Amino acid sequence: MGHWFYRNITEPGKLPMLLALTSFILTFLITRTVTRLIRAGRGPFKNITPGGMHIHHVVPGVILTVIGGFGAVGSARHGAAAAVCAIIFGIGAGLLLDEFALVLHLDDVYWTEQGRQSVEVVVLAAALALLVLSGFAPLGVNEMTPDERQDRASLILTLLINFLLVLITLFKGKPRMALISVLVPFVAIFGALRLARPGSSWSRRFYRNRPRARAKSRLRSYRHDRRWDRPRRKFQDLIGGAPDRLPTAKP
Numbered sequence: 127m128g129h130w131f132y133r134n135i136t137e138p139g140k141l142p143m144l145l146a147l148t149s150f151i152l153t154f155l156i157t158r159t160v161t162r163l164i165r166a167g168r169g170p171f172k173n174i175t176p177g178g179m180h181i182h183h184v185v186p187g188v189i190l191t192v193i194g195g196f197g198a199v200g201s202a203r204h205g206a207a208a209a210v211c212a213i214i215f216g217i218g219a220g221l222l223l224d225e226f227a228l229v230l231h232l233d234d235v236y237w238t239e240q241g242r243q244s245v246e247v248v249v250l251a252a253a254l255a256l257l258v259l260s261g262f263a264p265l266g267v268n269e270m271t272p273d274e275r276q277d278r279a280s281l282i283l284t285l286l287i288n289f290l291l292v293l294i295t296l297f298k299g300k301p302r303m304a305l306i307s308v309l310v311p312f313v314a315i316f317g318a319l320r321l322a323r324p325g326s327s328w329s330r331r332f333y334r335n336r337p338r339a340r341a342k343s344r345l346r347s348y349r350h351d352r353r354w355d356r357p358r359r360k361f362q363d364l365i366g367g368a369p370d371r372l373p374t375a376k377p
Contacts (some may be wrong), residue, residue: 253306
């Protein structure tokens with residue numbers, strides 16, 4: 127086990143990435159646990175409100191992310207400095223992305239339906255970091271042989287084709303698939319060939335005079351959401367807590 131860890135993690139300089147990912151996930155889980163306890167009124171934890179102003183944990187998250195990020199850029203891939211900066215960056219990113227929805231909406235939507243976006247972004251960021259840690263390189267460059275990398279024309283053409291597929295996937299209203307396809311080009315091919323989601327830029331532009339394509343797109347989107355929406359929401363509630371239920375209006 128020690129030999130495998132050294133050969134696959136330490137020697138290629140992936141230890142900072144592993145430490146950043148581990149601290150990122152642990153920070154998110156610990157933060158969600160604390161906020162859920164505060165929400166339930168349990169334990170010694172309280173909101174930080176100096177002078178009556180609620181300080182969200184995105185504030186220290188931004189500070190730690192900046193410190194860890196600049197420190198990581200200025201340090202080597204090996205050594206104690208790189209490891210410490212990676213941990214600081216992971217903690218800051220965990221605090222920051224846990225309140226991603228607040229930054230996006232510029233409102234305290236932590237325990238609302240919009241707050242689910244924070245959990246979704248955290249899960250997606252962790253998945254992308256795992257792919258990078260596993261050896262995937264952006265836009266499929268890792269799939270090229272050393273001879274192909276020396277051929278600049280092939281390298282540039284591969285990057286352009288993969289980037290174009292990623293953009294098509296994004297314009298078709300599939301942002302999660304587009305992000306993953308940056309590291310896994312096959313996903314971009316699948317996303318670019320499939321029908322666009324209703325309301326996407328691609329749908330409004332190219333399905334305007336194609337009623338059959340619009341109807342098929344809506345039907346496929348409805349079936350997909352009906353199949354996966356409930357398991358996705360349960361998973362989000364499990365790791366992030368269920369949002370507040372809006373009071374029903376009395377007749």
